[in-house]
Amino acid sequence: MDTPESTKMTTTATGCANGSMTNCGSKRNAGVSVGFPISMMVTGVVGNSLALILVYISYRKKENRRKRSFLLFIGSLALTDLFGQLLTSPVVIAVYLADLDWYTIDTSGKLCPFFGVCMTTFGLCALFLASAMAVERATAITNPHWYSNHMKTSMTRHSLAVIWALGFLFALLPIVGIGEYTKQWPGTWCFISTGRSDAPGNVFFAITFAVLGIFSLLVTLSCNVMTIRGLILRCKTKTGASQSTKQWERLTTETVIQLLGIMCVLIVCWSPLLVLLLRMIYSQVSSNDCNSTYIKANNMESKVLDLDCDFFLTAIRLASLNQILDPWVYLLLREILLRKFCIMANAVSNCSIEDHKETQTALYALNKQNQGGNNNCKSQTD
Structure with missing residues (x-):
């Protein structure tokens, strides 16, 4: 789910309360930069496009036929994030x-509902695909x-379509009158309304989105x-020093x-x-109430709302x-960093094994030397 970046308000509650709405708005917008949303979009498009290319190459290989279901899921997730x-x-x-x-x-006035539908659709679909x-992975390992016998590519395609x-159908509910999409602070995006609303079923729609996300x-x-x-259990059952066992251990670690x-x-990106x-x-x-937060200088509720607005922006950025x-x-990291990590882990493990062997050899030699000295002493006594 892609959302805008916003800067924190640089004015104080007292300043905005004593000043005009125009002054408050200019102070709030003073530090706004378009660089962050542009960099987020470019980085996301490049990463997801690269993932789609790698998935397509792997999917075409004959030796990866057994992995095609998983590759379809990964490619669908990358495609969902890219379109979002x-x-x-x-x-x-x-x-x-x-x-x-x-x-x-x-x-x-039609862009806000469109934006809200995109946010809801691609946000939920990303969670559902994960x-x-x-x-799919748990079934492949445990059963x-x-x-x-049953996990075919046709079943995967049907699951993706569902x-x-x-x-998409859930995101369309506000369009047919159940729930509402409203402009969110600082006014650069639209999402599900969480405040007081006259739209029927708005609370139901908002709660259902959050519950579905948490359930996913x-x-x-x-x-x-x-x-x-x-x-881990399957790795423990494989004993021996064969090449297949070592490969299984490496794949398990990765x-x-x-x-x-x-x-x-x-957890970090979605739970907040x-x-x-x-x-x-x-x-x-609603975060849209943040636009009037700083006008109420002496209202304790507005100060609490201000904290919620700042935290809400942080949560949106993480999502x-x-x-x-x-x-x-x-x-991508599985192909690049995980293998390097495993090489380093194996190197450390091998070093520890060699140190252990050297220690055992030294102790063995010392024991033999002590035994030889004891035998000499015994012969001299005799």
Whole structure:
């Protein structure tokens, strides 16, 4: 899910309260830079495009037929993140260039619902795809016979179609009158309304999005833990020093490290936003209220709202960062950094083994020397 970047307000509550709305707006917008959303878009497009190229090359290889289901999931995730950035980032950049005046580029009022649909669709689909990949990996490790007999590429394609359809249809609910998309602070993007709204079913729609996101996170984490456990158990059952055993141990190490990275990225990027959404829904607070926060100088509630707004921006930035990190944690880093890490780990392990052997040899020689000295003493006594 791609969102804009915003700078923190540089004025104080007292200053804005005593000044005019124009002065407050100019102070808030003084530090705004379009460089951040541009760099985020370029980085995400390059990473996801590279991931799509690698997936396509791997998918065409005959020896990777058994991995085609997983490759389809990775390619679909990269494609989802790529389209999410291409459809939303240009709008954000245009609003920044218009000095944060949304209505300059949205004279018809239809751009905000479009932006909200894109945000919701690509955000949910990314989470659903991560869960689907976690289930696929866990099934392949814990129940390999069923996986090899039933997990065909046709089943994977059907699953992908269902995920995209569900995400898109859910995002269309505000268009048909259930829920609402509103402009969010600092006015460069639109998302689900969490404040007081006259739209029917708005609370239901907002809560459902947050719950679905949290549920997807829990499924992904649970399945990844099952996969790690299954890999470690299978690795322990393989004994011996054969080449296949060493290769299995290496692949196990790489996969465990990758899964741990995926879990950390998902938790850090998504949990703050989803939890904060539930909190804002419960308190009926919207980030759009941040535009009037600093005018209420002596209102304690406005100060609390200000903290929520700052934290909400941080949560949105982290969720946006997930689109850039996805291709790296799922594919690119596995091919580059994980192998280097394993080489270093093996080198350290080999050094420890050699040190252990040298220590054992030295102790063995010392014991033989002591035994020889004891025998000499015994012969002299005799």
